[in-house]
Amino acid sequence: MDDLATIIALYSSINLILVVTKLILCSRLSGSSNGAAAIKKTENGDFPEKN
DSSP states (O other): OHHHHHHHHHHHHHHHHHHHHHHHHHHHHHTSSOHHHHHHHHHTTOOGGGO
């Protein structure tokens, strides 16, 4: 059971790091500090670097 808890904790922390990295990258691409808006633009197929 301890091994399973360790695996879940590792997976959660890696997932969190990926989300934060995506926020940082998207906010840099759009040139704004609002990462959430950048991610919404990217999900809609409107890439910030093409604007």
